[in-house]
Amino acid sequence: MAVLTEEQTMLRDMAREWADNESPVTAFRKLRNAAPAEGYDPAAWSEIGQMGWGGIVIPEEHGGSALGYLSLGMVVEQLGRNLAASPLASTGPAATAIALGENDAAKSEWLARIASGDVVATLAVDEGPIHGGPVTTAVVGDRITGTKAFVAEGDSATVFIVAATDGLYLVAGDEGVTRSPRRMADARSHAEVRFDDAPAVPLGGPDLTAKVVDRATALITAEMLGLAEQAFATTNDYLKTRVQFGQPLSTFQALQHRMARMLTELELMRSVVEGALEAIDSGRSDTDQAVSLAKAVAGDTLKLVSREMIQLHGGIGMTDEHDAGFYMKRAAVLEAMWGNAAFHRERFARLNGY
Amino acid sequence: MATAAELEPLATFREQAREWLMANFPKSLAHQDAGLSALEGPHDPTPDEAAWTSAMGEKGWGVPTWPRTYGGGGLSRAETRVLQDEMARIGASNPIGGMGVMMFGPTLLEYGTEEQKQEHIPAIARNQVRWCQGYSEPGAGSDLAALQMFAEDKGDHYLVNGQKTWTSGGQWADKCFALVRTDKTKKHEGISFLLIDMDSPGVEVKPIRLISGASPFCETFFSDVKVPKANLVGREGEGWTIGKRLLQHERSSLSGGGGSAGRLLAGKPLSQVAKDYRGTDSEGRVSDADLRMRLVRHEMDTRAFMLTLRRAALEAKSNSGPSAATSIMKNVGARVTQDRAELGIEIMGMNGLGWDGEGFTEAELAQTRTWLWGKAVSIYGGSSEIQNNIVAKRILGMLDHQ
Numbered sequence: 179m180a181v182l183t184e185e186q187t188m189l190r191d192m193a194r195e196w197a198d199n200e201s202p203v204t205a206f207r208k209l210r211n212a213a214p215a216e217g218y219d220p221a222a223w224s225e226i227g228q229m230g231w232g233g234i235v236i237p238e239e240h241g242g243s244a245l246g247y248l249s250l251g252m253v254v255e256q257l258g259r260n261l262a263a264s265p266l267a268s269t270g271p272a273a274t275a276i277a278l279g280e281n282d283a284a285k286s287e288w289l290a291r292i293a294s295g296d297v298v299a300t301l302a303v304d305e306g307p308i309h310g311g312p313v314t315t316a317v318v319g320d321r322i323t324g325t326k327a328f329v330a331e332g333d334s335a336t337v338f339i340v341a342a343t344d345g346l347y348l349v350a351g352d353e354g355v356t357r358s359p360r361r362m363a364d365a366r367s368h369a370e371v372r373f374d375d376a377p378a379v380p381l382g383g384p385d386l387t388a389k390v391v392d393r394a395t396a397l398i399t400a401e402m403l404g405l406a407e408q409a410f411a412t413t414n415d416y417l418k419t420r421v422q423f424g425q426p427l428s429t430f431q432a433l434q435h436r437m438a439r440m441l442t443e444l445e446l447m448r449s450v451v452e453g454a455l456e457a458i459d460s461g462r463s464d465t466d467q468a469v470s471l472a473k474a475v476a477g478d479t480l481k482l483v484s485r486e487m488i489q490l491h492g493g494i495g496m497t498d499e500h501d502a503g504f505y506m507k508r509a510a511v512l513e514a515m516w517g518n519a520a521f522h523r524e525r526f527a528r529l530n531g532y
Numbered sequence: 533m534a535t536a537a538e539l540e541p542l543a544t545f546r547e548q549a550r551e552w553l554m555a556n557f558p559k560s561l562a563h564q565d566a567g568l569s570a571l572e573g574p575h576d577p578t579p580d581e582a583a584w585t586s587a588m589g590e591k592g593w594g595v596p597t598w599p600r601t602y603g604g605g606g607l608s609r610a611e612t613r614v615l616q617d618e619m620a621r622i623g624a625s626n627p628i629g630g631m632g633v634m635m636f637g638p639t640l641l642e643y644g645t646e647e648q649k650q651e652h653i654p655a656i657a658r659n660q661v662r663w664c665q666g667y668s669e670p671g672a673g674s675d676l677a678a679l680q681m682f683a684e685d686k687g688d689h690y691l692v693n694g695q696k697t698w699t700s701g702g703q704w705a706d707k708c709f710a711l712v713r714t715d716k717t718k719k720h721e722g723i724s725f726l727l728i729d730m731d732s733p734g735v736e737v738k739p740i741r742l743i744s745g746a747s748p749f750c751e752t753f754f755s756d757v758k759v760p761k762a763n764l765v766g767r768e769g770e771g772w773t774i775g776k777r778l779l780q781h782e783r784s785s786l787s788g789g790g791g792s793a794g795r796l797l798a799g800k801p802l803s804q805v806a807k808d809y810r811g812t813d814s815e816g817r818v819s820d821a822d823l824r825m826r827l828v829r830h831e832m833d834t835r836a837f838m839l840t841l842r843r844a845a846l847e848a849k850s851n852s853g854p855s856a857a858t859s860i861m862k863n864v865g866a867r868v869t870q871d872r873a874e875l876g877i878e879i880m881g882m883n884g885l886g887w888d889g890e891g892f893t894e895a896e897l898a899q900t901r902t903w904l905w906g907k908a909v910s911i912y913g914g915s916s917e918i919q920n921n922i923v924a925k926r927i928l929g930m931l932d933h934q
Binding site: 180181414417418425426428429430431433434435437438439441442445446447448449450452453471474475523524526527530531532 | 825
């Protein structure tokens with residue numbers, strides 16, 4: 179755990195307590211079974227808004243607390259531990275796009291409402307199943323046209339921050355917007371969103387797009403950290419109770435060494451995730467490198483831990499009744515979002531002159 | 533954010549440290565890498581080296597946080613960081629080191645008597661005495677508590693008989709801190725912590741030649757060696773506790789060794805060495821795509837390791853308590869060190885496997901030895917498997933097989 183201020187410690191503890199009491203994995207299971215279109219529980223999202231977590235990266239003059247990405251990451255991590263479904267990881271970077279953008283009217287109109295949780299905002303960047311492909315969405319006059327694939331919270335968002343060929347635009351409301359749900363393994367909301375001559379407000383050029391995508395990427399590595407920690411802890415607990423050959427599984431050295439190896443990787447993962455969030459908060463010029471480092475390491479480590487969770491639970495881990503499958507499915511979606519480990523190793527290679 | 537009032541004393545200290553270094557650090561020593569010399573034994577110091585060692589020894593800054601009473605620097609952690617910054621800025625490295633500084637000194641400060649501290653600590657702080665570690669035995673490596681070397685109580689002294697092995701630098705050492713058995717009926721509780729002069733009659737060392745060709749380790753034989761009772765540290769039978777404490781110091785100093793981020797191979801960044809030896813593709817990238825990605829994975833692993841070392845240090849300093857990070861760092865350090873060396877020889881091809889003689893550069897020959905020597909880092913100081921046992925049992929609460 180990074181060295182935290184008193185404020186950050188309180189925030190983290192509060193998020194952990196809320197996730198454990200109000201949003202345990204059983205709540206996600208209920209949600210999955212109910213399958214609401216928006217992919218989260220509106221009542222829970224409203225509580226999150228009341229606690230002010232929607233405003234953690236929003237400037238104070240617009241109703242936020244401006245605590246920064248390390249703080250928001252800690253909250254997202256705690257929610258990730260319990261698979262708590264919320265649009266928090268989408269609204270944060272979307273709000274940053276508006277806050278860093280060049281349109282003051284957009285700031286006044288949207289930031290306070292996002293901070294309070296009244297409005298869900300999200301990024302619409304990719305146009306295919308793999309992050310980093312070409313962007314063809316274009317703006318003519320003040321109208322935007324194009325199709326964005328697998329937009330997180332695309333079913334419920336009111337505000338879209340849309341990547342066009344020449345930068346980022348804000349699209350609000352439903353004029354010229356068509357949503358088609360894409361049902362995914364993780365049971366969260368991902369929609370294809372079509373913009374046909376939709377009214378678009380310019381926020382900034384390609385630099386802003388890159389900056390905001392880095393923030394979105396860093397934030398989901400925090401969620402990945404939460405998932406990995408909990409998948410690991412659940413597995414460790416299970417090994418202590420499950421008896422085979424007359425011994426608890428946790429007595430077998432072969433399994434102990436696998437667990438020790440995973441803990442080692444988890445420690446490295448925590449360092450790079452916190453490193454990326456801190457790089458954003460301190461405005462470091464090599465933030466892009468820190469983010470790619472975090473996403474690549476997080477992808478590999480979460481893959482290891484979530485797949486081992488199934489393997490070490492044996493048959494029970496394969497059943498829908500057990501939570502292990504939830505962790506692996508969400509993990510796989512997060513690994514693919516904003517570029518998988520291979521994508522970020524390649525980006526890191528280019529940034530470092532390899 | 534520290535206030536100006538808090539920063540002020542440090543600013544003054546920085547000024548003083550800078551001035552002192554300016555006056556005392558010989559510029560000829562700037563950015564000199566000790567490299568493999570630690571493995572190949574001490575060399576006669578040049579006049580500049582001797583002057584630098586003596587200046588740092590007098591000042592106590594070779595062991596900056598140790599108490600002034602015993603010849604240390606008496607600096608706070610914050611001042612120590614400032615000193616390290618200032619030294620790094622001018623490329624000065626600390627000439628005071630070795631096992632006395634890394635392991636034995638901190639342990640003796642904690643467990644030694646006043647007389648023992650007065651006798652040994654100032655000599656370590658001035659680099660006047662070289663210590664070696666008498667722990668491992670032929671039948672007691674990973675299972676260290678199985679050690680057999682026996683110290684028989686003869687009233688005013690012990691009579692020591694037995695053998696140690698893997699004694700790093702035994703042939704160059706003046707003194708040895710050793711774990712010995714004072715009671716054969718108990719395993720852990722029968723062990724004591726004893727200080728032995730290496731020039732005592734009955735001590736014999738035989739260097740062990742390693743796969744790298746170097747002989748940094750020795751077998752050490754003890755035949756009827758007389759050791760005064762005053763050389764017992766702590767109580768008789770307390771050796772295991774003290775010895776384990778020392779191993780913590782060892783682990784934390786060893787885990788720093790893998791910090792190779794930014795370290796140069798053949799005087800260049802690894803990616804540049806790869807381009808020089810293997811060529812580039814049409815886009816100027818390392819031509820071998822598979823090697824290129826493995827270099828990136830290694831660079832990422834190294835950075836993650838460095839970030840974790842930094843995090844562990846920050847956490848230890850604040851009061852958020854020790855994290856699990858320190859316990860796993862030795863293994864990651866070993867992995868990073870070995871991967872780097874393997875990549876190095878792979879990049880250089882046959883030129884990275886030279887043993888001696890014509891046709892190889894110094895850097896290439898050093899790479900061969902670095903690679904071979906590096907295989908020790910996952911074995912010494914508790915093998916990676918032993919570290920994993922520790923992590924599984926102490927941190928994860930997993931159980932012994934019944």
